[in-house]
Amino acid sequence: MRNRDEVKMIDGIILSFQVFSRIPLKKPVDFSNKNLKIALGFLPILGLLIGSLLGLLLQWANPKAPLVGGALALTLYIILTGGLHLDGLADTADGFLSNADPKKILDIMKDSLIGSFGSLTLILYCLFKFAFYTSFTENFIFTLAQVSFVSRLSALYVIKKGGLARPGGFGSVMKEALSDYKAFLFNLILLAVLAYFDWRILPAAFISLILCELIIRMASKKIGGLTGDLYGATIEINELVALLVYWGLLWI
Numbered sequence: 001m002r003n004r005d006e007v008k009m010i011d012g013i014i015l016s017f018q019v020f021s022r023i024p025l026k027k028p029v030d031f032s033n034k035n036l037k038i039a040l041g042f043l044p045i046l047g048l049l050i051g052s053l054l055g056l057l058l059q060w061a062n063p064k065a066p067l068v069g070g071a072l073a074l075t076l077y078i079i080l081t082g083g084l085h086l087d088g089l090a091d092t093a094d095g096f097l098s099n100a101d102p103k104k105i106l107d108i109m110k111d112s113l114i115g116s117f118g119s120l121t122l123i124l125y126c127l128f129k130f131a132f133y134t135s136f137t138e139n140f141i142f143t144l145a146q147v148s149f150v151s152r153l154s155a156l157y158v159i160k161k162g163g164l165a166r167p168g169g170f171g172s173v174m175k176e177a178l179s180d181y182k183a184f185l186f187n188l189i190l191l192a193v194l195a196y197f198d199w200r201i202l203p204a205a206f207i208s209l210i211l212c213e214l215i216i217r218m219a220s221k222k223i224g225g226l227t228g229d230l231y232g233a234t235i236e237i238n239e240l241v242a243l244l245v246y247w248g249l250l251w252i
Contacts, residue, residue: 092232
């Protein structure tokens with residue numbers, strides 16, 4: 001029985017890599033509700049891994065060429081995530097900045113083509129992220145690992161608390177899989193452990209919580225709830241804001 005539970009846990013972790021990153025794990029895994037539940041619970045830990053890899057790259061490049069290191073780190077981030085969450089950010093910008101009615105906003109977000117608002121948002125996002133990457137001079141690994149952890153923990157919060165704008169789609173599948181608070185509570189314990197090593201994660205997590213509430217309320221007012229695109233946008237917005245918090249704390 002224990003071996004079977006361990007296999008299920010491993011399958012769920014592998015599914016997290018396959019769904020939320022482009023880190024190549026080719027083992028066939030059943031896309032079931034149980035595996036997706038584990039995958040979602042592992043998502044912030046996957047963020048720790050992605051952030052650590054980015055931090056290692058910056059730590060290697062910064063003494064030599066910080067601007068090149070920032071460009072490489074941004075490129076590596078897009079490669080590791082496959083631009084999945086950035087796509088959600090662009091779709092959300094296209095829809096929410098269109099000044100259309102709720103149905104039209106949802107149609108715009110569902111469209112695979114990127115519009116002018118989405119393009120401008122991605123350009124500004126990459127510009128600010130590059131600026132933050134090149135502004136840090138130490139603690140690269142801890143900083144980027146914790147930022148990636150907080151941003152993905154925020155996604156669990158909005159998935160659990162926010163309503164759905166429309167039935168069906170991957171957003172509703174994720175919400176159904178996250179049916180209890182076990183994954184969220186586990187990651188809150190991990191948050192406390194990380195805070196022991198670097199206290200800066202606490203103000204970043206607090207501001208992330210406020211931002212998540214604003215996203216939920218804005219989405220509910222605009223389109224009646226959240227979508228899978230908004231989950232991805234939440235990750236990217238919170239990652240940028242968390243970087244801003246960590247950068248601001250450099251001056252304290």
